[in-house]
Amino acid sequence: MLRIKEGGLSTTVQDTGRFGNYHIGMPPSGAVDQYAHRIANFLVGNEADAATLEMTYSGPTLEFEEDALIAVCGADMSPSLDGEAVSTWTAIGVDAGQSLEFQFATEGARAYLAVAGGVDVEQVMESRATYTLIGIGGYEGRTLEAGDELPVGEPAADAQEGATVDDDVVPDYGSEDTIRVVMGLCDYRLTDEGRDVLLGTQWKISDEADRVGYRLDADVDIQDLFEEREQPFGAGTDPTNVVDLGYPIGSIQMAGQPIVLMRDAVTGGGYATVGTVVSPDRGTLAQGRSHETVTFESVSVDEALTIRESWNDQLDALREELLG
Template identity: 50%
Template sequence: MAVKVINPGLSTTVQDLGRPGYYHLGIPLSGGMDRFALRVANMLVGNDEGAAVLEAVFMGPELEFTAAATVAVTGGDLPPKVNGEERAGWEAFPVKAGDRLSFGFLKSGARAYIAVSGGIDVPVKLGSRATYTLGALGGHEGRALKAGDELPVGEGVQGKGSVPEALRRMPGSPAELRMLPGLYWHRITAEAGQRFFADTWKVAPEADRIGYRFKGGTALDFVPREQPFGAGSNPSNIVDACYPYGSIQVPGGTEPIVLHRDAVSGGGYMMVGCVISADMDLIGQLQPHSPARFVEVTMDQALAARADRQAALARVRAHLGL
């Protein structure tokens, strides 16, 4: 069984839950940006939640199946069609040999997850099938899909069911991204910190799997200091350090960048804190120009939000009888 790529869409990659353990070498986790949607797509087709799926951004691909399978599309509202006939998102549907899966225009969100029963069976690299395009690692030949690619699919149990809107998880507008201040937060003035949370930011066009840039807020004022040896001359420079996932760096104090699943693992810009783990999925569903706010939380609130996200996944499992 295989999936043939007729048209790859804008940038469609093979993703799973990622590749931990190599960040100290600069190889990031990778994996689906919206892991909630990725897990649910797999649940719907009877796969393990961490099986490899296709992640499509803004525009869907066109695919042809060489054998019968069950398919589900979750995440952003990118309407699936089988041989031109619309299917529901967040719902398992069957395909036959020779059927073509295509997509209508994106109505909301940014990324769709296309799961096929059996899972996309590209080779495992360093423990994962996820694509890390910058490092040409994993996925299908280390890159986004191209027309003419053929992806092997594993043997799979066929799932069923659908997930109602109330059980899904998508960002609001403006998106509220909860963040724990820290790291180099002390480098900015108290007033700059207040404005950072008060401002409504907009997602910049430079928003991809490495990171999301935000613009439109007030530039940060730094606490004056003599720059330490080796840091560089700009007040936003630090001696090159590790970058956590979700960390918010502000080069030059102007436009915050939130690092995501294909993060650069380190560099010389100060960070004001991190978006909490529970809200990383939501960033993956933001389109350029959409509004967003950063909301300050404590560690206890971050852990409670993490538990809420896990409970939301548990509700989906219960709903699907898994």
């Protein structure tokens, strides 16, 4: 059992996501940075789909009722056990009764706490991921608060304290991010110049960027990027409107400003989407902090597939190394 003493800014139980229900409006949820989430799991002997705690900017304070093996990956929030600093990206042994505390993240936005055995809350539609909008999954469908008690599953027998990863596995969250995008979907609605503006602008991550969408600011009038046309039947009157359609996770929706849809996304609607962030880069973007800037780089679908494959290969190799 994990006892939450302080909830942190916004801490939720997350996993690899809830799939199969997009057609009834259910986004996948799950850890927005799957890279850090998965490595944290592997370090403690869990499979990728075990549930971790996703912590935003400032982590919770929690107490362990039993001995445990934990790992913290992602943004560095300087974790400490009973006041003593512990390493990140490393499997750490915890004694029953010890308290884990975090500081504010100095680089990156989200860290993941994995516990051997996984956070064992009940599954909803085959996933433990929290989706706060309708209050399902995770712990009572909401962010964690003081007093919450989270069950922990049965650890794998051979998980080892001290397991760690090479330094080059750990991302540099402080660097300026280039987010790779496959342009398409409804990008025919953009003028050539509009497309250049989207790809050439340094976009600032807004204060409202969250798990639903990363809103991006710049001094750009979005309507000016669009071709004028007589709007088709059913599409709505604004030039950025289209007949309502499904939004891919990672797509860039042009709703007054570009919004990159994250894992708690609205699943569809009437704004033109003009490209989709390559799947590994969705996690990179999710580590972007409010007021940091990002730029988009257009890549082909073949390049996107290669990027995904090497991301998968890297994680598979780490899984192999840590889980055997």
